[in-house]
Amino acid sequence: MEAVPVLSIFAENKPGKLEKITEVLASEGINILGFSIISVKDFGVIKFLVDKPERAYQKFKERGFTVAKVLCLGVELEDRPGGLYEIVKLISSKGINIESALVYVAETRKKAYFVFEVENLEEAWQKLKDEKVNFLKASDFINE
């Protein structure tokens, strides 16, 4: 299965929280490839696709953050009008519900991936693996 790890960090809605989180990545020389923020009133979850996920996970843990690794699927997007639409249409046609998503721009104006989280990864993979799409591989971006 071509699944990729995304870090998910719990964050109370307080000023400075995102700053503290990104500071960890900056000080450890970890590159953020894509991110998303979901917020519900008093708390939120911040997700990162990074080039050193294992190192980032350990560092977040060490510094007392509440962090989890979530395996996601990444599908290449075509850089043209309707690119995202085509991919989302494909996913929904298989009855797969996207729980969260972020975009990873691998090469500016050339190559991007739609990285999304589903409830049942294995099932989603089985439904999508034979489609004519390019999956993001962990080896494409992980550098540790």
Next chain:
Amino acid sequence: MEKRYFNPKIELISKEELRALQLKRLKRLLNKVYKKVPHYRKKFEEAGVKPSDLKTLEDIRHFPFTTKEDLFVDYPFGLLSEPLEKVVRLHTSSGTTGKPKALFFSKRDVMAQAELIARSLVMSGATSKDILQNSMTYGLFTGALVMHYGAELLGMLVIPAGPGNTERQIELMKTFGTTCIHMTPSYALYVASVILEKGLKPGKDLKLKRAYLGAEPYTEETRRKIEEMLKIEVFNCYGLSEMGGPGVGFECPAKKGLHIWEDAFLVEIVNPENGEPVKPGEIGELVLTSLNREAMPLIRYRTRDLTHFILEPCSCGRTHIRIARILGRADDMFIVRGVNIFPQQIEAVLMGIKGVAQNYQIILEGYDEMVVKVEFDRDFFDGRIERLLKLKEEITEKLRQAIQVRPKVELVEPGTLPVSEGKAKRVIDKRTL
């Protein structure tokens, strides 16, 4: 296992006979204090009641409570209902300010309390072959001496170790083959950790079988921890000097609540705010009347301890009522939107929900708003916000059902709330009225 009783006739007494015995003793008691204790007579008169007004046990609710403050009226001998020459023992209990509460016992009182202890020890499985290391404080405090007399009455060998000097405690256990210990739960945790640090193997190097832990509130988790560390059974015991010390409430092997010996105590649970009886099974303040006390009986004594009745018949066969382990102090109660709430009710709900960690905080603010901050379990977080939202919804709904007030629940990261210790500040009231 064979069931054994110290005094089967009274321990297995039918509920009807027990009520009849209580009524007989209560009538006699009310008459006695009315006649012999001016302070009680005055209080009864102020409340407009006479001992003859009591026709049933339920009528006790018309009689005035006795509070800690009453113990300091005509101090120290004012509440004696027997001449001083009949008194053989003084115990004191530290008050929060100034003078200690002074409690007196006749020879009969000392032996009667010893019997309650002996019943309780047999209830836990102990016999005269057991060796009890008594590591409570000997002296003015009731804890050690009262247990000592009870264990001797049963015929156990008692090692009057007293508290502290952990090295010596462990030496005594090893040398004399201690099978039972009596101490506070916090000290038991400490002793257990030292035993394990020394590399001693409970069950092999030590012969410990049971611990009787009391004199301070503790949780089921602490019980399990000590049981696991020392490979023993821990029995929760409850007592207060005003009621004769330990032996008031004691667990049986079912370990589902503490039996209170109802031939010795009339047990009520009331709303701490208005003194009215709570509904059966509801949390409230424990109120005790010492039915069998000779020298210094107390009528409807407000213990300030919170608990609730466990009403189902007990598997051990004893008919005497059970209460839940002490949940906290009545002084912890607060009122939101007209509803009386105890932090313990909230804690009980939270501890029953998967994904919730140890710590929580209750904040009262604005126009009677209640915010409950709850730490979730670090392992519970799987990166999905949906899971947290479901947890928050579950907490809100279960709290609403338990306390009839819909709180605003905030999930916070583990480790961000003040650590829970015995007297952790759980409730912060920011309301301005």
